[in-house]
Amino acid sequence: MSSILWIKNGRVIDPANKRDGTGDLYARDGVIVDSLSESELKAAEVIDAQGAVVCPGLVDIHVHLREPGQTHKEDIASGTRAAAAGGFTTIVCMPNTSPVGDNPGTIRRINDSITRNAIVNVYPTGCLTVEMKGEQLAPIGSLKNEGIVAVTDDGLCVQNNEIMRRAVEYARMFDLPVMDHCQDASMTQGAVMNEGYWSLKLGLKGWPSAAEDLIIARNVVFSRQFDAHIHMQHVSSAYGVDIIRRAKKRGIRVSGEATPHHMYFTDECCKDYDPVFKMNPPLRTEEDRQAVIEGVLDGTLEVIATDHAPHTADEKDNEFDIAPFGIIGLETALAASLEVLVHSGRCDLSFLIARMTHMAAEILNLPAGTLSTGAKADITLFDPDAEIVVDPDQFHGKSTNCPWNGKRLKGKVLRTIVAGKTVWDGNQITAQ
Amino acid sequence: MNELIANWTRKDLISIESLTREEIDTVHALAKHFKEIMATNPASLPSLRGRTILNLFIEPSTRTRIAFEIAAKRLGADVTLVEQAASSLTKGESLRDTAQVVEALQADTVVLRHSAAGSPLYLSKILNVPVINAGDGAHEHPTQALLDTFTMREKLGQSLEGKKITILGDILFSRVARSNIFALNKLGASVTLSGPATLVPDGFRQLGVEVDLDLKSALADADVVMLLRIQHERQTSTHFPSLGEYKSLYGLNQERASWLKPDAIIMHPGPVNRGVELDSSLADSNRSVILQQVANGIFNRMAVIYLCMAANNKNLISE
Numbered sequence: 001m002s003s004i005l006w007i008k009n010g011r012v013i014d015p016a017n018k019r020d021g022t023g024d025l026y027a028r029d030g031v032i033v034d035s036l037s038e039s040e041l042k043a044a045e046v047i048d049a050q051g052a053v054v055c056p057g058l059v060d061i062h063v064h065l066r067e068p069g070q071t072h073k074e075d076i077a078s079g080t081r082a083a084a085a086g087g088f089t090t091i092v093c094m095p096n097t098s099p100v101g102d103n104p105g106t107i108r109r110i111n112d113s114i115t116r117n118a119i120v121n122v123y124p125t126g127c128l129t130v131e132m133k134g135e136q137l138a139p140i141g142s143l144k145n146e147g148i149v150a151v152t153d154d155g156l157c158v159q160n161n162e163i164m165r166r167a168v169e170y171a172r173m174f175d176l177p178v179m180d181h182c183q184d185a186s187m188t189q190g191a192v193m194n195e196g197y198w199s200l201k202l203g204l205k206g207w208p209s210a211a212e213d214l215i216i217a218r219n220v221v222f223s224r225q226f227d228a229h230i231h232m233q234h235v236s237s238a239y240g241v242d243i244i245r246r247a248k249k250r251g252i253r254v255s256g257e258a259t260p261h262h263m264y265f266t267d268e269c270c271k272d273y274d275p276v277f278k279m280n281p282p283l284r285t286e287e288d289r290q291a292v293i294e295g296v297l298d299g300t301l302e303v304i305a306t307d308h309a310p311h312t313a314d315e316k317d318n319e320f321d322i323a324p325f326g327i328i329g330l331e332t333a334l335a336a337s338l339e340v341l342v343h344s345g346r347c348d349l350s351f352l353i354a355r356m357t358h359m360a361a362e363i364l365n366l367p368a369g370t371l372s373t374g375a376k377a378d379i380t381l382f383d384p385d386a387e388i389v390v391d392p393d394q395f396h397g398k399s400t401n402c403p404w405n406g407k408r409l410k411g412k413v414l415r416t417i418v419a420g421k422t423v424w425d426g427n428q429i430t431a432q
Numbered sequence: 433m434n435e436l437i438a439n440w441t442r443k444d445l446i447s448i449e450s451l452t453r454e455e456i457d458t459v460h461a462l463a464k465h466f467k468e469i470m471a472t473n474p475a476s477l478p479s480l481r482g483r484t485i486l487n488l489f490i491e492p493s494t495r496t497r498i499a500f501e502i503a504a505k506r507l508g509a510d511v512t513l514v515e516q517a518a519s520s521l522t523k524g525e526s527l528r529d530t531a532q533v534v535e536a537l538q539a540d541t542v543v544l545r546h547s548a549a550g551s552p553l554y555l556s557k558i559l560n561v562p563v564i565n566a567g568d569g570a571h572e573h574p575t576q577a578l579l580d581t582f583t584m585r586e587k588l589g590q591s592l593e594g595k596k597i598t599i600l601g602d603i604l605f606s607r608v609a610r611s612n613i614f615a616l617n618k619l620g621a622s623v624t625l626s627g628p629a630t631l632v633p634d635g636f637r638q639l640g641v642e643v644d645l646d647l648k649s650a651l652a653d654a655d656v657v658m659l660l661r662i663q664h665e666r667q668t669s670t671h672f673p674s675l676g677e678y679k680s681l682y683g684l685n686q687e688r689a690s691w692l693k694p695d696a697i698i699m700h701p702g703p704v705n706r707g708v709e710l711d712s713s714l715a716d717s718n719r720s721v722i723l724q725q726v727a728n729g730i731f732n733r734m735a736v737i738y739l740c741m742a743a744n745n746k747n748l749i750s751e
Contacts, residue, residue: 196635197635197638200604200633200635200636200638200639201449201610201639202549202550202571203549203568203569203570203571203572203607203610204549204550204569204570204571205570272550272553273549273550273553273554314526317526317528318526318527318528319527319546319548319550319551319554320548320549320550321547321548321549321550321569322548
């Protein structure tokens with residue numbers, strides 16, 4: 001028997017199809033359809049979306065699910081539940097697991113777990129280099145055969161330019177985008193926060209933005225030389241945004257992502273040594289923050305991604321120097337982005353949704369992010385004006401390292417639908 | 433004096449930055465009081481008899497540790513020392529766990545020296561007893577700044593308004609420099625930083641100080657030159673080429689000392705790398721107040737311990 005879905009009276013925003021207006025949306029057997037017959041309408045599961053935005057399921061191309069190896073922090077089941085609660089129907093997981101995703105067996109193991117445990121769509125990435133050591137190319141072709149959608153040593157950055165050059169050339173052969181965590185490690189030894197006024201004042205070792213800019217510039221050079229797509233992850237510096245902007249104007253195939261936290265917070269947040277604000281790349285200055293936002297607004301940074309990085313409370317409850325880098329973001333990304341971009345009046349809803357749906361999907365050629373007829377019925381309903389008080393204890397992932405803890409934000413996910421089935425109903429996870 | 437003590441409300445001493453000028457004055461007034469008492473009656477004061485102070489020194493220290501120990505004993509307190517090598521922290525125990533053990537053992541105050549900036553603040557949020565920062569990474573060393581400014585006041589007069597204090601050397605990695613910058617700004621002095629650009633970033637100007645990399649002009653008109661230990665073991669080799677090069681460009685010798693005003697004093701938090709940042713002939717000269725700094729460290733630490741414990745237990749004042 002067919003499963004029929006009829007979402008009524010919502011404000012349907014589908015930027016890929018330039019649709020923005022009140023109307024209905026239909027799905028049959030997990031696929032978006034133009035219309036339903038009278039009998040199908042009678043048999044449909046009806047969702048009254050009056051007052052809600054109905055958009056393609058959100059897409060996050062930068063998530064750490066910690067499986068295998070660190071499942072005490074997160075696993076594919078818990079991470080995808082967090083994604084569902086955050087309105088994400090498609091996520092891309094990073095390969096810096098334990099063991100790392102540098103061999104077909106590990107990717108197969110991840111995919112097996114995805115099949116068994118994921119409640120949203122998950123696509124794995126593979127490593128650029130063996131053991132992420134930056135010394136020897138990973139078997140990228142074999143990883144592609146296992147279904148990876150991009151290659152990256154995320155969490156680390158290939159320091160050797162010759163290896164990076166070969167990785168870029170080699171990955172291009174398989175039409176795989178290279179995602180890069182841009183960090184010149186020689187400049188960031190022992191660094192725990194942005195280098196600047198606050199690091200000087202607090203006596204914490206600074207992480208200069210130049211360490212990011214240099215690698216972005218290197219990647220622009222390689223992208224141009226080999227006509228390869230290199231995606232700059234979590235861009236945090238003003239000059240880094242500018243380098244990407246100028247490269248794109250020259251037609252170079254680079255792309256970039258902004259995280260909600262780099263758009264929301266600055267390094268001043270570290271002033272009480274709270275490790276919940278310790279992240280890599282670090283929170284930077286107000287000038288950098290504004291530049292990242294401008295980068296999103298002018299299209300330099302096409303996509304918003306969370307860099308969801310779970311760590312246990314015990315690990316984060318430490319001296320700033322000792323605590324690990326990273327914060328979670330799946331369950332706050334929409335509200336935080338709405339706050340910075342839409343409620344501030346800097347862009348409209350459709351603009352933001354585009355960057356969290358089809359434009360994100362297009363970076364890695366994922367079949368997601370649109371409500372086109374025939375597309376998979378991955379749909380998110382949210383109320384952009386409903387206020388939430390962020391409470392990580394109510395989150396669905398395993399970790400609570402959230403810098404928005406206690407903040408009031410506007411934007412509540414009312415329903416998340418994957419392939420026509422509700423996985424999050426606004427209050428609880430409903431996926432089996 | 434009791435009124436001053438009663439007005440002190442801080443349980444902890446974490447930083448100079450968070451203190452008001454009045455609070456600095458209070459510490460100095462009480463330190464002066466203790467110094468006068470000790471000059472006539474060096475036997476212990478009974479003020480903290482029966483109290484236990486835990487010196488938790490996770491990072492090696494000799495001078496500061498001994499100064500705190502003597503200060504606590506002069507106030508009649510018992511002192512227990514936990515050093516890095518003997519600490520469970522070397523076995524992977526977290527600072528939070530250690531803190532809870534401290535509380536369970538009913539220590540009345542913790543003096544913490546730690547290599548991680550921010551660790552005393554972290555500890556103070558966990559513990560109900562006073563936490564006194566004895567140096568946290570490159571952040572602050574508040575009691576050092578208190579004794580330094582106390583010494584300056586003794587030598588230059590109570591008001592430091594308009595006095596030029598030049599701090600020379602490794603500013604970037606120095607908690608002493610940061611605490612002194614904050615203290616001297618609050619006391620109205622004018623602070624000039626000097627040394628190689630890699631150790632004296634221009635960004636320090638945002639803390640309200642001058643950065644003058646020309647040693648001659650940095651020393652000219654200074655009332656005080658405060659030298660900092662070049663911690664070659666802490667810095668990567670990228671910050672300056674060698675101790676020899678540092679000495680040849682920035683070491684204070686007799687010739688460079690002649691650029692100072694005749695009555696300018698020379699300070700150093702110790703230990704001195706003799707012949708590197710400071711020549712022995714100057715370290716031992718009558719312009720040097722290095723040993724007075726050490727002595728004043730006792731009285732200022734007595735004052736800080738007493739004030740914080742009194743703020744945490746008002747009964748102390750009447751006892």
